Amino acid sequence: MPYIWDEKTGRRRFIKTLGGAAAGSALALTAGCRPTLGSKARELKIDEEGLRQWGREAGEWIPSCCNMCGGQSGILVHVVNGVVEKIEPNHWNPNNYSNISSDFFDGYSESFGCQEGGAICPKGNAGIMQLYDPDRVRKPLKRRNPDKSLDADPHWEEITWDQALDEIAARMKKLRDDGEAHKLVWMSEDHSFTHIQADFCKLYGTPNYSNHSNLCDVARKASFKMVMGDERPLADFIQSKYIVLFGWNPTSAIKWVYLPRILTRAIERGARLVVVDPYLSDTAAKGHDWIAIRPGTDGALALAMGHVILRDGLYDRPFVENWVTGFAEYADYVKDKTPEWAADLTTVKARVIERLAHELATTKPALVDAWSGPGQHTNGVQGGRAIAMLNALIGSWDRPGGMIMPNKKGNKHVEVEIAEGVEKTYKEPRLDELQRFPVGHKSGVYTQLFSNIANGTGPYPARMLVCVFQNPVMSIPGGTKTVIEAFRKLETTVVIDTMMSETAMVADYVLPGTTYLERYDLNTHWVTWPVLGLRQPVVKPIFGQLAEYETVAALGRRLELKDKSGREFFYEGPLSKKRIENLTEWYEDFLSNELVQGAPKMTLAQLKALPGAVWMDRKGTKYEKYEAELSKDDLKTAFFDGPRTKDGTIVYDKPKDKKGKPIGIVFKGKPVKGFATPSRKVELFAPTLAARKDALGRPVNPLPVYEPRDWQPNNQYPLYLINWKEASHTHSRTQNNAWLLELKATNPLVINPETAAKYGIREGDEVWIESPHGKVKATARLTERMHPEVVGAQHGFGHKGLGQRARDRGTNTGILNVAKSDPLSGQAVHKEICVRIYKA
């Protein structure tokens, strides 16, 4: 009968093959198969060897200080097998936690540091990517292409360190031999290895040593100094109950990483936060009130608040009576500075101003602070004064929850004695005409400096320039024009930078710098009591390059710089008094000396040994220091300019005719410190200024007058343009940092939807921003966070250099500006720009 399979063999074969195969595979499966219902937990394998080699216990944790921005926060760096594995907060360092000692020491232990542990900001975490950025400058470079412009290829030639140092030293020698040492201009960032650079310039004989502060906050410094004698009072947020910030973005422009904590913690403890800003900044996002103000009009707002406080008699009478001068003049001046008057100028509603003034004056403790916002305009100093004076009216100076005058005792800059012969050039006037700025700052005036060089103006032409750790092309208003022009005019320009910055791109020599992880520094921290943190090399300079201070010393040695006593300054260890050949060891001795002579009174080695490598004065924050009696030895040589017990008598350190300087004032019959102003009181009226003229030759008003800033919108350029910093980046230096670029990859132009609609601009559109000085492209970002009359962008983008990833990313608003400073302090006016915008 028929069968599927004709003959057995065929069948068996068939069964074998198919059946076998099927059964086989089924078997194989069921054998190794681990079916489950739901994903069952198992233990994961771990790599013991890896743990031993790379784990947390491997390698070492080295305490140091961050320098991704100027904040100097403490860090702990995990270094394994010579590589930086991770950077973590240093919980022994107050800069990571609080600026008030009581808050910091609450729960502090030697073993762990502050209770909750420190913090570091995103930039601090991204330091590794800065250290290991493949685009870093690795070798000294010499320019071959004379055409200095950002589009031209410089035709760099790699040269050895010896050749670089020899050639640069030779040019300096030439300059000095020509008796033109003063024609060397030296500029540097303002808190890293600055002392040795200052010493170098002094010994070499040039008065033209400057720092970046005049790009930064010298307007604020001037304002506060004039009002209460301290350049940089610090806001005690955490103990405050009412906080008004004028143009300051501390939770995002995190300079000292304690800022976000103490501000949010203050709010948590019931403080009210008011942020005055044309842009709803990231700080305003945490605030209760956002006061959208028209740029450059903060002074008017502050005056109107003063008006209300006086009008309604809400000011702190005892404080004003005891510690304020010029009250009458001030009161008289603000009489007509009504809220209505200010409302028109500031676009802040009159009743809002009334409310703010009332809340401010009736909530205690309260404080008013300001930073770059009001400062970086031509009327910044007077505006800042008006703001500072509010603190006098509410009596917040140096009181808990108010504006504290920090005690900044730290390492001591031992002044070098300058050798004869060198004096001649050293006594020459400064190229930046700093003396023309009545409340100028020792950091100089970059805008003036570069304009003078570019335009051949100023007392004399410069011939050589050394720029360390700065990128003026991007950081100075209009820098892309003026600074590059100046570099063209100069015979020799040297830039020391870690990256190929725009400034480096137009230099004759570029020397590779070190990141903060490869070098030393002493950081006297910006808290309210004496604290000093150590920065130390956690890895050797990864390209074997010299640290900046070693470069300086190496040049000094080649120039055989000697001090008055004729000792070879850059050879002889200032502490050991021995000749030290090794540059690093010499600098360690140099730092030890500053520590021993300074407040810590210990050597570098001893500082390293401290927990977190941080020295602290355990006595902590002191308040109302102006009422502290002068010490015995102060009084030894003291001279009283009037009856010894009569209140108001000014106390001098020595007789006035012997160039005595005021050190105190008689208060309640006793000689006390008072405020560091000429009158030893808070000055609402500054008679000393009355005599002065500003840089433009106009008389200076001793009152905190409101005058409109120079550059106002017109129908051709109807919009204000501002710029700011955010947590994601530092100035113009981190836009090549791969991690930070993931947080913020570009800087769109922030526009209010209303305004955008007026110009037919939609979200994401490419737009032109145009001012009389140039035009730049940007991408539109529409949000209600911006004042309708204003557009703005984060600062720092729009590079032509720095690195592959930074190039042609975002917008550099500096191009729209001119190299200009406020005529009182020399503050660069980054935020004073007017523009028109239209679709590209």
Place this chain on the structure above:
Amino acid sequence: MSVSEWLGNDGTIRKLKVTFWAVGFVLFGVGLAGWYLRLSTGHLDANYGSIVTWGLWVASYIYFIGLSAGSFLVSSLVFVFNIKKYEKIGRLAIFTALVTLIMALFSIWVDLGHMGRSWHVMMYPNFKSPMAWMIYLYSLYMLLLFAETYFLLRHDLVVGSRAATLKGRVYRWLSLGSKDDGEAAALRDRKIVRVLATIGVPLAIMFHGGVGALFGVVAARPHWHSGLFPILFLLSALVSGGALLTVIASVFQDGWTRHRDVVVSLGELVLGLLVLDVIFQISEFLVTYRGGIPGHMAGMDMVVSGPYAWVFWVWQVVLGTIIPIALLALPTRKNTHYVALAGVLIAAGIFGLRLNIVIPGLAVEELHGLTWAIVSPRVNPSYFPSATEWLLTLSLIGFGMLLFGWGEHFLPHFKKETGEEA
């Protein structure tokens, strides 16, 4: 001569087949570049990311597997329900199901982060995961398809294996040693086929429903999370499968010459299914929009008004639905060429549908501002497949065409299926 005459004659059909082969070869060849890139650079130049995490390859996968389930179910009309008028395409339908299934498996295989670990799915199944079920079900389905194909061809293979040609040798190998070309044996084959086909029907429904469920169960994705999903998947599978078969029947089964009736009746079938499918789709839209929960509407919004709205309106609605419905409903329904055209359009349209299931479901931010929160090309709600993705998919299509063409050409003549004698 008129177009229809031209199309009507065998010569043209032959030309069409040649073109078919040519296209197959070209796609396959060109596409190999995609394979090279995928295997050498892994997922680096794929354009999906961590937001739209499934892309073209997953969409193609559910499309191909839909075609497979579809053609299989259509074939069951012949082998289970004995509907004579479809008999002519029975064998080809099964074979199509097999080919498209293989394409589907390749498509999902290359999408894996670790292709080398695909065996894990057999070894460590988690039966709470719809994916695990799906995998096991279609593994069964695949074996079943192989078996069924074997029994469909066994008799002719045996006969063919007599020849001393290469073909003969291959046939001998393929016949797995079976020698009986007796009609009795042929009869048993048919019985077995029926049994297998009968088992296959629920299996196909289960696993393709399962594919639908795989998406449907994801509560995190409102665009997918719907009870209708498994059913929708089945329906569109049937539609696409049927549509594809009308084309195949036209070209490979003399559908434009001797067997017009097959194509026409297939057309009717497809029309019915398509209309049903559309009704279900519409109900999805209606419920979602009337329900008015933003999260749920977001996906739909993206489909009908997002950056790729044209895929929906032009591709899916106009080309894939309206025109074919017209062609199949109007008198043109009697014209096999139009029916075939409708088939092509529908089959293509369903692919658009697949894309519009996978991508919008993922592109909608799960939390508002997610795609703002960090700057990375991998955190991007808008997705367009990369060259590699396209190329590789094309090569799969080419591969499928060649495999099908080979089978159609090389394997015992499918025409003889119904034993209608030569």
Place this chain on the structure above:
Amino acid sequence: MENKDVRDGLCESLPDATGCEKGDEGPGVLDRRDLISHLLKLGAGGLATYLGAHALLNATSAIAKAGQQHSAHAKQKYRYGMVIDTKRCVGCRACVLACKAENKTPPGVYYTVVFDQILENRPYDKPTYMTKPCFHCEFPPCVDVCPVSATYKREQDGIVVVDYDRCIGCRYCMTACPYSARWFDFGENYPAVEEHTPYAQIPSQEYNQFRKREPDQSPIGNVRKCMLCMHLQDKEGKYDRKSGRWPACAKTCTGKAIHFGDFMDPDSEVSTLLKERQYIRLKEELGTSPNVYYLI
């Protein structure tokens, strides 16, 4: 019956009708038996049994699971999670990078990200900041969908992990997570690694597995996620802030907004905060029961 018409069909189709006498039931009977027996042999049966075997296994493992649910709680020593204070978060994103530094995640992988637009239509588009790691849900949908049990919730401490050697990279779990807490490792590298700087030699301590980034090697091709810096636990599974064994994001947080701890310990900081403060959890309606709470 069926048999009958088959035979008829046969008779028709046969050239000569021999062995086709009426009443000869034989072949039919025989056939069916053989048919079945052969089907069996043809492996379909084998597979049937296989299916059966699975049904069985499922049943058993279901029971096992049921039992394990109990023992799970018995076995569970900690319930780790976070309480994140939105009032303290300033949106600086230090947490994002601290996590990167800790776990060496590549471009495109971020175990936590910071939202600023989570609340829509606030006046003046005022941002609300919120960092979002994995929530280590009590009932994690991501786990249930994994076809190969590569991702699971640890019994001892509730941490949801991924077994990089098991994971096939299908990314189904990513679609299932309602919080976008999972990230696929496409194999990209940061310049410092790509260009072989010294940093390139450092492996990731994640899971204490110390994997280096090599083409096609896990975790490349895997799905990755926050695992609460599990590698920082001691042998008992405890974390310790004092010795730095604490989630990196919480350690660096500039607003001190991230509180980490054990919810099973009623006196832990996190438990206390939940008693004292108002909180929300995201998408409660999905029943995932996140172990990350937001203070509001």
